[in-house]
Amino acid sequence: MKRLLTILACASLAMTLATAASASTLDDVKKRGMLNCGANGQLPGFGIPDSQGNWTGLDVDLCRAVAAAVFNDPTKVKFVALTAKDRFTTLQSGDVDVLARNTTWTSSRDSQLGLNATAVNYYDGQGFMVRKDLKVNSALELNDATICVQQGTTTELNLADYFRANKMRLKTVTFLQLEEATSAYESGRCNAFTTDASQLYSVRLKLAKPDDHVVLPEIISKEPLAPFVRHGDDQWFDVVKWVHFAMVNAEELNVTKANVDEQVKSDNPEIKRLLGTEGNYGEQLGLTKDWVRRIVKNVGNYGEVFDRNVGQGSPLKITRGLNALWTKGGLQYAPPIR
Amino acid sequence: MTMGVESGPPKVPLLRDPKLRGLLIQILLCVALAGLVYYLVRAAAANLERSHMASGFGFWNQPAGFDISQTLIDYSSSASTYGRAFWIGLLNTLLVACIGIVLATIVGFLIGIGRLSSNWLVARLATGYVHLVRNVPLLLQLLFWYSMVLTALPDFRNSVHLPGGGFLNNKGLFLPAPELGGAGPMVSAAVLVGIAGAIALALAARRKWLDGRVAAGIGVLLVLGLPLAALLVGGGTLTIDYPQMSRFNIRGGMELLPELVALVAALVVYTGAFIAETVRAGIMAVPRGQSEAALALGLSRALTLRRVIIPQSMRVIIPPLTSQYLNLTKNSSLAVAIGYPDLVQIFTGTVLNQTGQAVEIVAITMAVYLAISLFTALLMNLYNARMALRER
Numbered sequence: 137m138k139r140l141l142t143i144l145a146c147a148s149l150a151m152t153l154a155t156a157a158s159a160s161t162l163d164d165v166k167k168r169g170m171l172n173c174g175a176n177g178q179l180p181g182f183g184i185p186d187s188q189g190n191w192t193g194l195d196v197d198l199c200r201a202v203a204a205a206v207f208n209d210p211t212k213v214k215f216v217a218l219t220a221k222d223r224f225t226t227l228q229s230g231d232v233d234v235l236a237r238n239t240t241w242t243s244s245r246d247s248q249l250g251l252n253a254t255a256v257n258y259y260d261g262q263g264f265m266v267r268k269d270l271k272v273n274s275a276l277e278l279n280d281a282t283i284c285v286q287q288g289t290t291t292e293l294n295l296a297d298y299f300r301a302n303k304m305r306l307k308t309v310t311f312l313q314l315e316e317a318t319s320a321y322e323s324g325r326c327n328a329f330t331t332d333a334s335q336l337y338s339v340r341l342k343l344a345k346p347d348d349h350v351v352l353p354e355i356i357s358k359e360p361l362a363p364f365v366r367h368g369d370d371q372w373f374d375v376v377k378w379v380h381f382a383m384v385n386a387e388e389l390n391v392t393k394a395n396v397d398e399q400v401k402s403d404n405p406e407i408k409r410l411l412g413t414e415g416n417y418g419e420q421l422g423l424t425k426d427w428v429r430r431i432v433k434n435v436g437n438y439g440e441v442f443d444r445n446v447g448q449g450s451p452l453k454i455t456r457g458l459n460a461l462w463t464k465g466g467l468q469y470a471p472p473i474r
Numbered sequence: 475m476t477m478g479v480e481s482g483p484p485k486v487p488l489l490r491d492p493k494l495r496g497l498l499i500q501i502l503l504c505v506a507l508a509g510l511v512y513y514l515v516r517a518a519a520a521n522l523e524r525s526h527m528a529s530g531f532g533f534w535n536q537p538a539g540f541d542i543s544q545t546l547i548d549y550s551s552s553a554s555t556y557g558r559a560f561w562i563g564l565l566n567t568l569l570v571a572c573i574g575i576v577l578a579t580i581v582g583f584l585i586g587i588g589r590l591s592s593n594w595l596v597a598r599l600a601t602g603y604v605h606l607v608r609n610v611p612l613l614l615q616l617l618f619w620y621s622m623v624l625t626a627l628p629d630f631r632n633s634v635h636l637p638g639g640g641f642l643n644n645k646g647l648f649l650p651a652p653e654l655g656g657a658g659p660m661v662s663a664a665v666l667v668g669i670a671g672a673i674a675l676a677l678a679a680r681r682k683w684l685d686g687r688v689a690a691g692i693g694v695l696l697v698l699g700l701p702l703a704a705l706l707v708g709g710g711t712l713t714i715d716y717p718q719m720s721r722f723n724i725r726g727g728m729e730l731l732p733e734l735v736a737l738v739a740a741l742v743v744y745t746g747a748f749i750a751e752t753v754r755a756g757i758m759a760v761p762r763g764q765s766e767a768a769l770a771l772g773l774s775r776a777l778t779l780r781r782v783i784i785p786q787s788m789r790v791i792i793p794p795l796t797s798q799y800l801n802l803t804k805n806s807s808l809a810v811a812i813g814y815p816d817l818v819q820i821f822t823g824t825v826l827n828q829t830g831q832a833v834e835i836v837a838i839t840m841a842v843y844l845a846i847s848l849f850t851a852l853l854m855n856l857y858n859a860r861m862a863l864r865e866r
Binding site: 220221224225244245248249270278279280281282284287292293295296297299300305306307308309310311312313316317319320323324325327 | 539540541542543551552617621624625629630644645720721722723725732733810811812813815819823824826827828829830832
């Protein structure tokens with residue numbers, strides 16, 4: 137009995153230690169020499185590996201920027217492909233340090249799930265895609281339609297809300313995987329497919345005849361997509377948040393991948409603070425003075441990342457819209473570095 | 475004299491008594507196990523607390539807010555709760571399991587007997603079926619059936635118009651539905667009572683308390699007459715709700731989803747192959763002399779099979795058949811791949827996602843599958859006890 141008690145005591149001690157070990161994510165990442173990043177894995181433009189296993193995407197580049205800031209090496213990231221369903225559990229359990237997987241920032245995710253949304257890196261909204269030959273011009277004409285939807289998102293809720301608010305009847309078919317949902321849509325099981333508009337464009341590209349399908353103009357929900365970190369580690373929360381802000385500030389100050397070495401010599405005080413030639417704002421975050429130079433040099437500013445992955449430089453050709461800088465009529469606005 | 479000397483077993487120190495020691499060890503083990511479980515639950519709760527995650531079952535009565543494609547009981551995305559969504563998922567799972575078990579048994583017996591047929595073609599076809607189906611993963615078969623169903627059926631605009639006002643297209647099968655007005659609940663109750671009465675009559679006839687033909691007559695009268703009487707008494711009017719084409723869809727009537735058809739087809743075909751092997755094993759376990767004797771008595775081949783071989787082979791068949799039924803029920807959770815709203819899809823999928831309470835929801839779902847499986851096993855064990863060889 138005594139022995140058993142000893143074993144129990146040891147086991148409980150071990151478990152307490154195991155759960156208390158993740159005191160500082162930044163220290164853990166530095167010690168590990170690698171950032172663990174939860175990404176989509178199936179969504180062109182946001183997170184997808186190519187045939188050689190090279191990941192690309194807007195969310196992917198956020199993780200690369202964090203790695204660049206910490207290690208000065210954007211390749212020190214291990215990407216983990218997560219489904220909509222298992223993403224939060226994986227972050228909560230500590231298997232990834234950042235969840236950058238086109239995840240909508242909502243109040244319940246901030247509070248109930250024990251997570252923190254860092255900063256919005258893409259302003260999205262839910263939309264619909266239909267076949268052109270249905271001759272539907274507005275989502276308000278979809279009364280009685282059957283709609284295919286992928287599970288594990290706020291999508292199902294928004295969909296039901298929208299139809300209820302507009303007094304339309306709805307039939308949904310809910311799938312676990314995106315592939316099955318889109319192929320059911322393509323086979324005619326559903327009249328429309330709904331998900332975030334950003335995703336609709338990439339899904340449309342993968343259909344057999346993309347030109348037979350059209351994305352309707354209505355956006356029925358606010359979907360601010362943000363990288364998430366665990367609640368309770370403020371330092372790490374600050375790092376991830378400010379990596380995004382640094383990229384937006386860099387775009388605003390016209391600091392690009394190509395000219396960053398030139399800009400270091402700039403006399404503009406804002407650029408000096410951004411690139412660490414004045415002040416020690418990087419060190420205050422637990423990083424180095426030249427953290428932004430590392431990010432922009434290795435990954436680029438927000439505008440470059442946007443264009444390369446989802447914008448005019450990509451097959452998706454999504455316009456900046458809400459994601460333009462605040463100076464250009466969009467919503468991307470970063471607090472100043474000072 | 476030896477009267478004063480104690481007979482009986484020699485005295486043993488208390489701790490060396492094997493009986494007592496065995497008992498003591500078992501008690502200790504149980505206490506340790508209970509302690510471990512208690513500790514794990516406490517630790518999980520504490521960890522959830524520490525990471526500021528919500529816990530408990532408060533979500534059960536919160537509004538669900540999402541839509542479900544097949545609901546056997548009333549449900550609306552605005553008014554119904556997560557708890558209601560759970561029951562809908564459970565009923566959908568049970569529906570698939572019940573239909574699947576009945577059909578898989580029929581398929582299994584036909585194929586199993588077919589494999590032993592003296593007809594060369596039938597036997598080879600049955601063998602080929604078993605080998606093909608048993609060796610391909612079920613998920614692949616499910617996806618195959620689903621795309622088969624969707625491709626084989628015409629799209630909405632080319633819907634097949636069925637005689638009597640039904641439609642068939644790749645959104646499903648739509649049939650006219652009887653509407654009972656206000657007498658609905660009464661009629662459903664009457665149907666249940668009628669069926670129960672008919673079963674009682676069948677049992678009575680089996681025990682020879684009643685003439686079989688009389689019992690059958692009264693049974694039919696009960697099943698048909700009672701609901702009709704209820705309808706008349708309840709003051710309802712029987713109207714037919716015909717499905718009608720709208721711009722994108724078919725409205726009204728009863729509908730059978732392609733997802734349900736594909737899921738049932740995949741489960742029946744797959745499980746049927748395993749049941750066929752069980753049946754074949756059972757039949758081959760009956761000594762050859764039994765069929766020879768039956769044939770010598772002048773029984774036909776069909777009668778020999780039905781009255782002599784199968785009843786004896788059932789003793790071998792039932793225990794593995796139970797496992798197949800359990801497999802079918804558990805495999806129905808693959809429904810999530812093709813969009814059929816079963817318990818896993820609704821509850822462990824959407825509800826888990828919206829509430830984020832993985833521990834509670836997964837625990838409930840596991841408990842439900844355990845309960846369904848134990849109940850099925852209980853029924854089959856009772857049946858097995860009835861069929862077992864009774865030594866007199």
